[in-house]
Amino acid sequence: MNNQWRFGAEELKYLQQVIDSGYGSSTEGSMNNQFERIFAEKVGAKYAITFNSGTSTLHAALEAAGVNYGDEVITTPLTVISNLSVILAQNAVPVFADIDEKTFNIDPEEIAKKITPRTKAIMPVSLYGLSCDLDAIMALGKKHNIAVINDAAEAHMAEFNHTPIAKLADITSYSTENSKHLTTGDGGIVVTDNEEYAIQMRKFGSLGYAAMKSGDGRIRLNKDIFQNPNYKRHDAFGYNYRMPEVAAALGLAQAEKLDHFIDLRIKIANLYNDVIRSCDYLIPQFTPKGYKNTYWTFTLSFENKDVSWTDFRKKFMELGGDGIYSAWALLYHETLVTSGAFKKRCPPLYDKLHYPIQGLCPVAEKLQPKLMQFTTNHGSVALAEPIADALAKTIQYYK
Numbered sequence: 001m002n003n004q005w006r007f008g009a010e011e012l013k014y015l016q017q018v019i020d021s022g023y024g025s026s027t028e029g030s031m032n033n034q035f036e037r038i039f040a041e042k043v044g045a046k047y048a049i050t051f052n053s054g055t056s057t058l059h060a061a062l063e064a065a066g067v068n069y070g071d072e073v074i075t076t077p078l079t080v081i082s083n084l085s086v087i088l089a090q091n092a093v094p095v096f097a098d099i100d101e102k103t104f105n106i107d108p109e110e111i112a113k114k115i116t117p118r119t120k121a122i123m124p125v126s127l128y129g130l131s132c133d134l135d136a137i138m139a140l141g142k143k144h145n146i147a148v149i150n151d152a153a154e155a156h157m158a159e160f161n162h163t164p165i166a167k168l169a170d171i172t173s174y175s176t177e178n179s180k181h182l183t184t185g186d187g188g189i190v191v192t193d194n195e196e197y198a199i200q201m202r203k204f205g206s207l208g209y210a211a212m213k214s215g216d217g218r219i220r221l222n223k224d225i226f227q228n229p230n231y232k233r234h235d236a237f238g239y240n241y242r243m244p245e246v247a248a249a250l251g252l253a254q255a256e257k258l259d260h261f262i263d264l265r266i267k268i269a270n271l272y273n274d275v276i277r278s279c280d281y282l283i284p285q286f287t288p289k290g291y292k293n294t295y296w297t298f299t300l301s302f303e304n305k306d307v308s309w310t311d312f313r314k315k316f317m318e319l320g321g322d323g324i325y326s327a328w329a330l331l332y333h334e335t336l337v338t339s340g341a342f343k344k345r346c347p348p349l350y351d352k353l354h355y356p357i358q359g360l361c362p363v364a365e366k367l368q369p370k371l372m373q374f375t376t377n378h379g380s381v382a383l384a385e386p387i388a389d390a391l392a393k394t395i396q397y398y399k
């Protein structure tokens with residue numbers, strides 16, 4: 001894939017500033033804090049904290065929500081391994097709730113069935129660019145006093161009921177890995193309106209420095225205090241998940257162009273949508289009224305009984321397509337789980353834990369093998385046109 005459209009003069013300008021400053025760590029807080037400020041403003045949140053991935057952001061969010069040994073966290077099985085890893089990292093118990101067949105997102109009614117007195121957090125995912133049902137999920141969170149951490153790794157600038165999603169959940173987490181709407185190469189950024197959560201997440205993302213504030217990643221605020229042998233620096237856990245200044249420089253430039261990137265993703269998704277409109281076996285992710293899907297990928301369910309998933313993909317590529325991604329295997333189908341390897345994290349807690357291969361989340365089990373993801377990360381609509389054309393030809397071929 002030709003990715004040269006990704007970075008340009010704007011990124012170079014900020015990178016040069018980092019190089020000229022001679023300082024590349026976020027602990028002096030220049031690029032990182034600028035990136036945080038503009039991102040928070042863009043998504044509509046009070047506080048933003050940069051991280052080295054959209055996995056470490058989720059880990060920090062669980063810590064801030066107070067998730068600890070033996071607590072249960074409800075999440076979707078149709079997501080990346082990160083959601084599982086971070087729950088296990090906190091010695092908490094992953095609980096899977098089934099998804100909605102049309103939106104592919106976690107189903108609030110299924111979440112409700114899984115809530116117990118040990119549930120400490122709900123971690124829905126806003127999948128492929130489409131917000132989860134935040135009204136219903138937030139109502140559950142409020143009713144049971146459970147924090148809601150919306151994993152919006154793939155849903156930059158998405159909206160629910162005409163409202164930016166970051167305004168709705170307690171914590172909203174984003175990835176800035178290379179395929180995302182806004183990228184720092186690798187990285188993540190997490191937002192909240194809750195100052196206490198913001199402080200805790202910032203501390204967790206560094207080394208638990210007592211001096212850290214909600215809106216500031218600097219740690220050497222007063223040299224006389226910091227350099228004193230009696231100074232105690234750390235009052236919380238922290239795993240050093242910080243984003244380097246060079247990455248934040250990319251993020252700052254990308255944030256300034258974010259609206260353009262979002263617009264492009266939507267236009268490219270519309271291109272695919274137009275092509276499949278009259279095809280009765282390609283059923284796209286359903287975007288309800290009032291939602292703004294920002295299409296990390298254009299995803300659909302392949303419902304053709306006569307042609308195999310793999311044959312369709314092969315033909316698409318023969319006809320000029322750039323490939324079709326499948327969905328991840330469901331989390332409880334991953335080898336880490338089926339082999340029992342995850343139990344090593346905490347044998348007293350996990351030894352008796354068993355996830356059946358079938359029947360745990362029947363909708364997700366039925367849907368996952370049929371999902372097809374088409375790429376939307378292209379530099380222009382014109383660059384995506386040959387791909388949409390290949391899709392049209394593939395549909396025509398199987399008529």
Ligand SMILES: Cc1ncc(COP(=O)(O)O)c(C=O)c1O
Pocket residue numbers: 052053054055056079080082083125151153154175176177186187188
């Ligand atoms: C839904 C979801 N959650 C979390 C992540 C983790 O983000 P990262 O790769 O930046 O760790 C991703 C990354 O692709 C993702 O798609």
